[in-house]
Amino acid sequence: MIRLAPSILSADFSQLGKETELIEKAGAHVIHVDVMDGHFVPNISYGATVMKSLCGKTKLPFDVHLMIENPDKYLEDFVTDQTEYITVHQEACPHLHRTVQHIKSLGVKAGVALNPATSLSSLDYILEEADLILIMSVNPGFGGQKFIPSALRKVEALKALKMQNDHDFIIEIDGGINLDNVRSVTDAGVELVVAGSSVFGAPDIEKRVGEFLKLF
């Protein structure tokens, strides 16, 4: 099953509860939570307090994407009854295996994200431990950027590795996804689609979610 995870980074923060209700009503599956620290990426977004303010306001699960240095220090903050995944960056974790185990020990599924220029081979020894691999199709830090085409090849290669080795992780993509390119990434093997500006920047958010779902 392919799922849609709208990224609230592109939501109107003054209307966050309302916009979250809209995407839930329209059938979105997951809320993508982009956490940026101004160090690992050149932008600061929001932290666990904002995410937790949505607990109970929506029943959708949270997919937390930590674009931060030293994520181990903050993992506990993001654990709620609604947290399905916590994803850390390979590039931010010198002891990635330990960090993945730490996330799992909190009762949450563990994801690993890769920047566009990072090779898939850097994940060779973690694929069997991960519940989710996030392929970044923009350089992390900002919403509204253009899809980087090489991400598609990376998804295809990852899907092949998953099939060959019977791995359990799901494949997620994040960055520059819109109605024109979403089919190419799902055809390549993506199972969880993040979309920020193309959902929350649409004139009719509910309608846009429906348009995405029709393409799955």
Ligand SMILES: O=C(CO)[C@@H](O)[C@H](O)COP(=O)(O)O
């Ligand atoms: O992690 C990030 C950006 O670093 C993303 O989740 C963006 O928020 C996606 O936004 P769009 O590219 O879909 O506008």
